[in-house]
Amino acid sequence: MSTPVNATDASFATDVLAAEGTVVVDFWAEWCHPCRQMSPILDEIAEAHPELKVVKVDVDENPAVTMEYRITGIPAFKIFQGGKEVGEIVGAMPKPVFEDQLAPFLD
C-alpha cells in the first residue's frame, strides 16, 4: 500500500516530476470543505492502488506550484506521468465517479 506524500514548492520536482509511474496530485487547503471530504477518498484510492503515487499540495503554503499549474479552484487533481501533466479531475465527487475519471490513467 502507499500513503500520500505531502509535496511543497521545493520538493515538487522530486516528488512529482521525477517520480516513476502515475502520480495524482491533490491540490487542497485547510479552509476548503469539499477538499476535506475528498481527502479520505484519496487515502482509500492510494491504498487500493499501490502502483499509484498520491501527492498532496497545500495551496496556502505552496503558491509557486499552485500558480504554475494554474489552479483556480479546489479540490483539483492533476495527473502526471513521466514528469508531464496528462490529465486533471476538478471538484469534489463521490468515490466511484472519481475512480471512473482516474481509470484511463491506470494500467
Place this chain on the structure above:
Amino acid sequence: MGVRQVIIIGSGPAGYTAGIYTARANLAPVLVASSVEPGGELTKTTDVENFPGFPKGIMGPDLMEEMREQAEKFGTEVVYDDVVKVELEGEIKRVTLGDGTVLEALAVIFATGSAYRKLGLEHEDRLSGHGVSWCATCDGFFFRQQVIAVVGGGDSAMEEANFLTKFADKVYVIHRSRTLRASKVMQDRAMQNPKIEFIWDSEVVAINGADSVSSLTLRNTATGETSELEVTGLFIAIGSDPRTHLVHGQLELTEHGTIAVDGRSSRTNLPGVFAAGDVVDPTYKQAVTAAASGTVAAIDAEHYLESLPAQMKEQAA
C-alpha cells in the same frame, strides 16, 4: 441490518433536524449524508447571521457540524455515502447506496435540498475549475488582485460578491434586471462596497477563454447590445433547483419542480414517504425554514409509524 423505522436522505438543516427529532422519538434513524457534500449548501457559506440563537453569527460549516453532532448525540446513525436508487412503493422502502448497500425502512424522509443552477452556456463545464465557479468560499482565494464577476441577484450572489472582495481588486455583479431579489441588508452591504460594481440589465451570453476564463460576453436585456467584459473569474449564483432525480416517476412533483406535499405537512403522494427542506420549498429556502420543515417530517413520520399495524412494526428493529 434488518428493516429500520426511518431512513433520512440528506444532511442539510432539514435532514439533521429530522435526525434530531426522530432519534429523540426512539426511531433509531439512519441518515444518508452523501460522500462529498455532508452538511449541504451551508458548508459552502461563511457567516450565517440569521439563524436564531447566534447573535454573533456562526460559520455555515460550523453550524452544520453542530447539527450533525446534535443528531448523533441522540442516536442518529450518519452514513457518508450517496443514494443511487430508491424504491418507495409498498410498505417496506428500499434505499440503495453507492457502495451497493441496500437499506430498508418503513418510512423515508427526503431532505435532498437543491443543486446549483448552471447558466447553460457552451464553455461553462469546460472552464469549470478554470475560472468558472459556484463556490466563492472554495475558490475566491485564487483570484487575489484580479478582476472577476458574479452573476445573480439574490442573497447568495451578494454574499459571494462581498466575500470575493477580500481577494479580488474588483468584483462586477451582473444582473438581468435593475431589481435585486436579495434581502435589503445584503443589498446595502454590496452597494456600499467600493470594490463592487453592478452591471444592470445584463446577462452573460458567452464565457470566453482558451485554458481559463479571459472574458465574458454580455447582452443588455433592454437594448440587446452585446459587450465584452474582461474578467479572469466568473462566480455563478443564479439560484438552485430542487434535487429530485432520485424520485422521478415515483413521487409527484409540483409545477415548481419541488416534491408535492399535502398542505402544511410533509406527506408525499406515497404513504410512509415524507419530504422536507428546500426540496419541497420553492419560496423561502432558509436554514431555519428547512430545519422547521425537518421537524414537521420527523413528527409526520412518527405519527405514520404509530399508525401501522403491530405486525408491521415488529419487522423493524
